[in-house]
Structures are given as C-alpha cells and as structure tokens.
Amino acid sequence: MxxxxxxxxxxxxxxxxxxxxxxxxxxxxxxERKLRIDANSAHQFIAVDDRTQGGKSVAHLSKVNDAMVMKCKIAKSEYQWPYCQIRIQLTKMPSGMDLSHFDDIDFNLSRSGPGPEKVRVYLNNFEAYSKINDSSTLKVNELLLDTKGADMASSHIPLNLFRVASWWVEYKNIPLIDTDMQVDNVPIIEISTPGFAPEGEHEITFKYIEFHGKWLxxxxxxxxxxxxxxxxxxxxxxxxxxxxxxxxxxxxxxxxxxxxxxxxxxxxAEVLSNQAQIDPLTGALNRAGLNNLLSKKWPGEIPKDAQLSILFADLDHFKRINDTHGHAVGDEVLQQFAQLVKSKIRKSDGFVRWGGEEFLVACPEMPHDLAVKLAENIRDSAEKSSWPHSIAVTCSCGVATRNHGEDFNALIERADIALYRAKKGGRNRVEIG
Known part of the structure; x- marks a missing residue:
C-alpha cells in the first residue's frame, strides 16, 4: 500500500x-423530540360521563386561563362504575398519532374531590378490529396516576408503564394475541376519574401532557x-x-x-466469438446465436419430452427483387421482414437468419397448432404489408413440431422439407412437416 x-x-x-x-x-x-398537548392546543376537548351507559354522573368542561377544568358530580345508579372524563380528540379516526417513538411522558394535571387524588389516563389505539364510529372498540392502554404522590414528582413517567386495561379485554372478549400494548395509532387520549369513584363533587384540572423521546x-x-x-x-x-x-x-x-x-x-477472441451471434443487417440471431439460446434453455442435450416447434420462412422470388430493384432495396425488404416477424413472436422465441432470405423461428414450449397459427399469421401479414417501392412481397413457411425424443437436426430437416413443399406447391403458403 x-x-x-x-x-x-x-x-x-x-x-x-x-x-x-x-x-x-x-x-x-x-x-430530543417532544410532543406537547396542552389546553391551548387545536385538539378537541370533550367532557364525557356515564350517562351514555345509563348512569347519572354529570360532567362539565370549561377553559380557565391555560387549563381545561372538568367539574363532575359522581352519582350512584344502577351503572356499577360511575365516571367522568376529559376526552382529547387528537385526530379523526381511523388515523391516529404514532406515539410509539416516545419513551417518557410528563403530566401537568391535578384532581380534587372525595377519595384518593388519582386519575386514570387512557391512550386509546385504533386497531384492525376497531370501528370508526365506535370509540369503545379502540384498544384501551391504561395508566393509574397519583396526581399528588411520587408519580407526579417524577420528571418523566415511562411510556411502557401503560397496560391494556383488563376490564376492556374482558368486556370486549379480546383474543390473547391482541392484548399487547400498542400506541402507534392513537386518535383519542382520555383523563378519567379513578375506578369506584365516591359520590360527590370531583374536579380534574388539565394543563398539558408532554411526550419525550429520541429521534433515534x-x-x-x-x-x-x-x-x-x-x-x-x-x-x-x-x-x-x-x-x-x-x-x-x-x-x-x-x-x-x-x-x-x-x-x-x-x-x-472468446469475447468477440460470444458477441458475434447477431446478424448485423436484420438484428436476428445467427446460427451460433441459436445454439446459445437453446443451450441456455436446455443445458446439455434437449430432454426427450421437451416441446419445441421450428418454423422456416423464406421470402418468395427474392432474387427477382434484388435483380430488379437492387441490393439496397433487397436489404430494406429483409430488414422490414425481420421487424415484422419479431413483432409476431414471443420474447422466449429465437429468431434466426438462417441464410440469405431464409429465416428460422425456434419456439420452445409451443404446441403444434399454435406454431402453425403463428406461421400463417406471419405469411398473411407479409402479404398484406406495404413494402419499399410498392413491391409485392410474400413468404413461404414450413412448420414442424418435435416428436418425443427426436434429434434437433431431424426436426430442422422436417421443417426444411415442409418449406420446400410450400415453395414447390406455389409459394405464399404454409406446409407442415
């Protein structure tokens, strides 16, 4: 070095x-990356209580300075779990916020009223089984937070402390495989009174929730x-x-x-030999190119049961075209005929200039009836095409399909004999070998 x-x-x-x-x-x-949701955010804040479940609790929500204040009167009724809550609508379902990239949460909220000063925080996630018009189908990720104790004294509360609420799993009969905590599509956050809240006047004051994490x-x-x-x-x-x-x-x-x-x-020399497989005038393969094509398709010998059809096409009276119009026009005819054949065959077929005005098409995996149909299509198209100097150009075709175990040279010979019969029988026709 x-x-x-x-x-x-x-x-x-x-x-x-x-x-x-x-x-x-x-x-x-x-x-650091941070997401702050506070009382001044553009999100929708809604007061929710248990009256929709047949309860008698009543919640009212108002904004006081930089805080959302929910006043709630918990009343006992036939409904077993009376509650009031602040619902923060982050997005319109089914879309939600991806909170999975955050690690910790800061809370600034408080609760007053009878009973312990705790609140329940819900991060509700929209899942595959959730319904757009039914928020109760959202996965409920729950955290019980002490608004006056050690929880609020912590600088950051880890996001992984949230757990899927067991009462929601049981109520919705959720399969075990779907009970993992997910917060990658959260449209709703809820702050609720604690479970079994005592009767009386309760108040929850919300200032902000702040999510913290790393960009990486x-x-x-x-x-x-x-x-x-x-x-x-x-x-x-x-x-x-x-x-x-x-x-x-x-x-x-x-x-x-x-x-x-x-x-x-x-x-x-080897590279040049490999490259010299294309006829420069027509762009068709030469015989070396045909051998290479068949070797790639069937390395070694061609399997006995391999299907292969051979089509010979020969331009009728081509010498007359050269003698009458010159070799330059003859070359144009050869080039146009080559383009015509290429437009009719498959990409997997091999198109070969066999010699002079004679061309061969090798069609692997093509049955006999389709090979005959292809030959007739080429013949008909040649007859109907417009050629240089308004020359009338036709072609004769011979078709043969390989018999079981037949040698490739024997197949070529049958197709060539069929071509000979087509030319001898009047040209501009297809014969089968």
Whole structure:
C-alpha cells in the first residue's frame, strides 16, 4: 500500500472514531423530540360521563386561563362504575398519532374531590378490529396516576408503564394475541376519574401532557455505528486485496509479459466469438446465436419430452427483387421482414437468419397448432404489408413440431422439407412437416 493510500485510510479511521463518539454523545444528551398537548392546543376537548351507559354522573368542561377544568358530580345508579372524563380528540379516526417513538411522558394535571387524588389516563389505539364510529372498540392502554404522590414528582413517567386495561379485554372478549400494548395509532387520549369513584363533587384540572423521546433510539444508533464500522472494515479489506492483486499482477507481468499478452488475445477472441451471434443487417440471431439460446434453455442435450416447434420462412422470388430493384432495396425488404416477424413472436422465441432470405423461428414450449397459427399469421401479414417501392412481397413457411425424443437436426430437416413443399406447391403458403 502506497503512502498516500495509507494516510487516507488512517484519516478515515480517525474520522470514524470521532463520528462514533459524537453520535453517541448526541444521542445521550440531545437528539430530543417532544410532543406537547396542552389546553391551548387545536385538539378537541370533550367532557364525557356515564350517562351514555345509563348512569347519572354529570360532567362539565370549561377553559380557565391555560387549563381545561372538568367539574363532575359522581352519582350512584344502577351503572356499577360511575365516571367522568376529559376526552382529547387528537385526530379523526381511523388515523391516529404514532406515539410509539416516545419513551417518557410528563403530566401537568391535578384532581380534587372525595377519595384518593388519582386519575386514570387512557391512550386509546385504533386497531384492525376497531370501528370508526365506535370509540369503545379502540384498544384501551391504561395508566393509574397519583396526581399528588411520587408519580407526579417524577420528571418523566415511562411510556411502557401503560397496560391494556383488563376490564376492556374482558368486556370486549379480546383474543390473547391482541392484548399487547400498542400506541402507534392513537386518535383519542382520555383523563378519567379513578375506578369506584365516591359520590360527590370531583374536579380534574388539565394543563398539558408532554411526550419525550429520541429521534433515534440507542439501538438504532449502535446499529448504525456497527454498520459503518463493518462497511469501513470491508472497504479496507477490499482495498488491501486490490493493492495485493495489483502488485501480484505487476510481478507476473514482469516475469512473463508475452504469456499475459497471449492470454489477453485469447480472452478477446472468446469475447468477440460470444458477441458475434447477431446478424448485423436484420438484428436476428445467427446460427451460433441459436445454439446459445437453446443451450441456455436446455443445458446439455434437449430432454426427450421437451416441446419445441421450428418454423422456416423464406421470402418468395427474392432474387427477382434484388435483380430488379437492387441490393439496397433487397436489404430494406429483409430488414422490414425481420421487424415484422419479431413483432409476431414471443420474447422466449429465437429468431434466426438462417441464410440469405431464409429465416428460422425456434419456439420452445409451443404446441403444434399454435406454431402453425403463428406461421400463417406471419405469411398473411407479409402479404398484406406495404413494402419499399410498392413491391409485392410474400413468404413461404414450413412448420414442424418435435416428436418425443427426436434429434434437433431431424426436426430442422422436417421443417426444411415442409418449406420446400410450400415453395414447390406455389409459394405464399404454409406446409407442415
């Protein structure tokens, strides 16, 4: 490895080390993303109570300064679980907010009234089984929060403390596989009085909920760093191999330059031989190209049960066209006829200029009746087409379909004999071999 290349790799290594340290530091101390939902947000705030379930509790919601204040009178009735709640409509169902990228939540809310000063917070997720016009079908992710205790003293409450409400699972008869906590499509957040709330006057004051997270998780950052180091290692190894091969090539060249030149000439001859499979005038394959096509389709010998149809097409009285109009016009006719045939055959078929004005179409997996139909289509199209200098051009066709285990040369011979019969029988016709 030369000095310049070595220095470049060293600088790249130092740069990668610094970037890795910088990204890890940024992920730990920065890269913050935040979503704040407060009383001044454009979201819809609604007071909800148990009267829709047959209860008698009454909730009223009003905005006081920078807070939403819900006053609720809990009243006992035949409904067993009286409640009042503030519903925050984030989006219109079925779409919702993806909160799964956040890690922690800050709350600024309080509750007063009889009983413990706790509230239930619901992050309701729209699932595949949820219904647009029925919010009760949303998956209920629940958190019981102490508005005066240690919960509110925490700077951040982890999002993974939310759990799917067991009463909702039982009430909706949710299968076990669907009871995992999901918050990737949340259209509604609810803040509710605690379960079995005592009768009396309750009040919940909501100022804001703030979601905190990282734009990239530590796992994603570490995966990116590992990928970068792996890419760098592979690149370094590749460069070393390249340098080694370059040196080895130079040494071999010095030892035996003539041998290298001869090998290059052999390779070039082989490449040219592989490329010389196209007829330059018509763009059709030549016979070498046909052999290559069949070798790709059936490596080795053609299987005995392989289906193959051969179609020969020969332009009628082509010598007369050349003698009367010249070889340039004859070439135009050949080119137009080649384009006509190409437009009729499949991509899997092989179109070959067999010699002069004679063409062959090899049709793998084509039954006999379709091969005859193709030949008739080509013949009819040639007769009806407009040709240079208004020449009347027709073609004769011979068709043969391979018998079980038949040799390829025998198949070609049958098709060629059929073509001969077509020309002898008056031309501009299709004969079957």
């Amino acid at each position: 030369n000095s310049t290349s070595s220095n470049i790799l060293r600088y790249a290594l130092i740069f990668l080390i610094l970037v890795s340290i910088g990204v890890l530091t940024w992920q730990h101390f920065g890269m 998780s530590l796992t994603q950052v570490l995966l990116g760093i590992v990928s970068a180091w792996l890419t760098f290692g592979v690149a370094w190894l590749g460069f070393e191999i390249f340098q080694y091969r370059q040196r080895l090539s130079q040494e071999r060249s010095q030892r035996s330059e003539l041998e290298v030149i001869n090998r290059v000439l052999e390779i070039q």
